[in-house]
Amino acid sequence: MANSFDFEWPWQYQFPPFFTLQPNSDTRAKQLEAWKTLILDFHKLNKIYLLDVTEAQASPLFNNKAINRKLNSEAINLILDELQKQGNVEWLDKQKQRCYVFWRTPEEW
Amino acid sequence: KGKQYRAGIVGIERQIRDRNEATGETISEAFEDLKNLMKMAKEMVNLSKSVSQKLREKQSDITEDETVQFKSYLLSLGISDPVTKSEYGSGSIFHTELAKQLSEALIKPLQTSGGILSLTEVYCRVNRARGVELISPEDLLNACLMLEKLNLPVKLHKFDSGVMVLRLETYDTASEARKVGEILQDKGSLTADELSIFSKVTLVIAKERLLFLEKEGIACRDDSIEGLRFYPNRFLTEGA
Numbered sequence: 001m002a003n004s005f006d007f008e009w010p011w012q013y014q015f016p017p018f019f020t021l022q023p024n025s026d027t028r029a030k031q032l033e034a035w036k037t038l039i040l041d042f043h044k045l046n047k048i049y050l051l052d053v054t055e056a057q058a059s060p061l062f063n064n065k066a067i068n069r070k071l072n073s074e075a076i077n078l079i080l081d082e083l084q085k086q087g088n089v090e091w092l093d094k095q096k097q098r099c100y101v102f103w104r105t106p107e108e109w
Numbered sequence: 110k111g112k113q114y115r116a117g118i119v120g121i122e123r124q125i126r127d128r129n130e131a132t133g134e135t136i137s138e139a140f141e142d143l144k145n146l147m148k149m150a151k152e153m154v155n156l157s158k159s160v161s162q163k164l165r166e167k168q169s170d171i172t173e174d175e176t177v178q179f180k181s182y183l184l185s186l187g188i189s190d191p192v193t194k195s196e197y198g199s200g201s202i203f204h205t206e207l208a209k210q211l212s213e214a215l216i217k218p219l220q221t222s223g224g225i226l227s228l229t230e231v232y233c234r235v236n237r238a239r240g241v242e243l244i245s246p247e248d249l250l251n252a253c254l255m256l257e258k259l260n261l262p263v264k265l266h267k268f269d270s271g272v273m274v275l276r277l278e279t280y281d282t283a284s285e286a287r288k289v290g291e292i293l294q295d296k297g298s299l300t301a302d303e304l305s306i307f308s309k310v311t312l313v314i315a316k317e318r319l320l321f322l323e324k325e326g327i328a329c330r331d332d333s334i335e336g337l338r339f340y341p342n343r344f345l346t347e348g349a
Contacts, residue, residue, distance in 0.1 A: 016331035030344035
């Protein structure tokens, strides 16, 4: 992930509330949308396709050291589940620890 | 008192024994009276139960004088039973009167504190002012529940969190929210205690205001070890 720093982060990444799951349903929908886009773009630009939930918590994707915020695992799982529903993520194990991330859904390929 | 005791140890012992007997008598007398009192109260409770049974048998109508009177009997006994009696008379006269008195007494304090006061604050102020014949928390709540029906200028409001406040009738939630929204834009982000300092309201109310903004989609939260901060909701205003 050395080249992850070339990645151009969206404005939300510098916005602390981005790292707290929003209780307001409209806000949360927008937030999750932004997260989904970010995850896919991040994997695409860095050419990563495997995501390990425990490891990901330490990766810059979910952990913004500059503003000292990170997304908790509960939220990460929620987003990955959403992505799975739309076909961008496939779990490798039943415990939902590791998954493939598809920049494009298998149908699109 | 007038009894003469002999000098010496025997005299002192006798004196102590007499004194103990006297206190023992006073104590048992006091308890005897209490027992009698309880007995009477028990009869009253039984009586009121049979009355409420009769009330139930009759169909519930609009506030009859009988049921109102009965309510005040229950209150004087300390066994108000609103669950079974809520159909028979809406609250008590006492609470109605208390509600009127409260709204009169609270208008000034409400105006000086921006039209809103939490119920605990009201409780403190009212009882502090009274000194004697204090009101119980339940009395206050019951009186406040009557406020709406009596069409008084002070209203009770319950937030989603369960916090209850009294507000002036003229209190405008929307304009208040706008004001807080402006402060939020101005400062970039706010915690409840920062807002409570800026807008000079109590912490509880400041928090409720921020939660209200969040509910309306104007603010969003940042929950971290540094505390719960609220930011302007850029998710909705700026898009992806």
